[in-house]
Amino acid sequence: MERLNDDILHLPWYYEVEVAGTKPVTVSPISGERHRARIALVLSVLKAVAGGTLTQKRVLDLGCNAGLCGLECLSAGVSSYTGVDASHRAIAQAIYLFEDRNIAKERYHFVTSDIFEFMHKACGEQWDVVLALGIVHHLPWYRFFEFFEGVNTLCADILILDLVLATTSVAPAFQLFTRDTPHSQNPDGKIVIHPTKGALASLMGRLGFDAVIIKPCFPKTSAFADYHRGNRRFVVGCKKTRLDALASLQDDLGDMRLDGIPFKALVSACFRKVVKRIWHG
Ligand SMILES: C[S@@+](CC[C@H](N)C(=O)[O-])C[C@H]1O[C@@H](n2cnc3c(N)ncnc32)[C@H](O)[C@@H]1O
Numbered sequence: 001m002e003r004l005n006d007d008i009l010h011l012p013w014y015y016e017v018e019v020a021g022t023k024p025v026t027v028s029p030i031s032g033e034r035h036r037a038r039i040a041l042v043l044s045v046l047k048a049v050a051g052g053t054l055t056q057k058r059v060l061d062l063g064c065n066a067g068l069c070g071l072e073c074l075s076a077g078v079s080s081y082t083g084v085d086a087s088h089r090a091i092a093q094a095i096y097l098f099e100d101r102n103i104a105k106e107r108y109h110f111v112t113s114d115i116f117e118f119m120h121k122a123c124g125e126q127w128d129v130v131l132a133l134g135i136v137h138h139l140p141w142y143r144f145f146e147f148f149e150g151v152n153t154l155c156a157d158i159l160i161l162d163l164v165l166a167t168t169s170v171a172p173a174f175q176l177f178t179r180d181t182p183h184s185q186n187p188d189g190k191i192v193i194h195p196t197k198g199a200l201a202s203l204m205g206r207l208g209f210d211a212v213i214i215k216p217c218f219p220k221t222s223a224f225a226d227y228h229r230g231n232r233r234f235v236v237g238c239k240k241t242r243l244d245a246l247a248s249l250q251d252d253l254g255d256m257r258l259d260g261i262p263f264k265a266l267v268s269a270c271f272r273k274v275v276k277r278i279w280h281g
Pocket residue numbers: 035062063064065066084085086087090113114115116132133134135138183185186
């Protein structure tokens with residue numbers, strides 16, 4: 001066990017963390033700033049919708065990697081955190097990290113599993129909060145809707161997604177995107193789906209979520225270029241909790257509909273959108 005722990009410490013980590021008194025090598029030089037800001041946003045959104053307190057909330061994190069978001073959720077007071085990831089290394093690092101931070105074992109649980117297998121074995125169990133951050137755009141296109149169906153079954157109330165959206169949109173659509181290389185845990189994921197904001201909001205609505213698309217106020221650095229370009233967003237869906245507290249962070253849905261709109265109105269809407277983009281950067 002000691003031997004495994006030592007190996008885990010010396011393999012590259014996804015997150016920039018301090019663990020066992022050292023800073024292990026990370027896979028990306030910008031990941032520290034980016035992940036800190038993403039996780040801070042998730043926590044502030046959760047606190048805002050939950051009215052300030054997260055006690056009593058059971059959190060499930062799909063594609064949790066080394067569980068960094070879980071550490072923050074637990075220190076914000078959630079009652080339990082379950083992290084699921086297909087990567088043995090990520091889960092071993094998560095366990096190492098949580099033991100290093102002396103987190104009470106009864107407050108967390110890590111599962112090494114593909115998320116779809118986890119969904120099938122969950123047997124009706126539900127969590128108050130489900131996080132799926134940075135994972136949807138890695139899933140093969142033909143599992144996209146299966147993911148939403150499964151996540152809907154697991155989620156009793158709040159769902160937070162962080163995902164890549166379509167770059168262009170003339171109407172709500174689920175666009176196919178070909179990646180250069182599929183994600184290592186999704187070898188079939190060369191072709192993935194990037195939904196437009198409108199398509200995603202409509203899908204979540206059909207599943208019974210009130211949904212808000214969040215435009216994060218991240219620093220204007222290259223670490224956040226995809227969020228600034230507008231093709232990556234956080235999406236918060238709630239089945240019971242009200243979303244009013246997020247009104248100030250809300251992005252416009254922005255997809256332009258072709259159906260039933262006269263051509264002149266469409267061209268002027270396109271023009272307004274381009275001007276708005278240039279004006280607001
Ligand atoms: C880009 S990382 C995001 C990690 C974390 N959620 C975050 O946002 O910081 C994607 C994670 O999802 C895991 N993953 C990808 N596909 C998966 C799948 N089909 N089942 C389980 N885990 C998966 C990867 O191993 C990786 O740890």
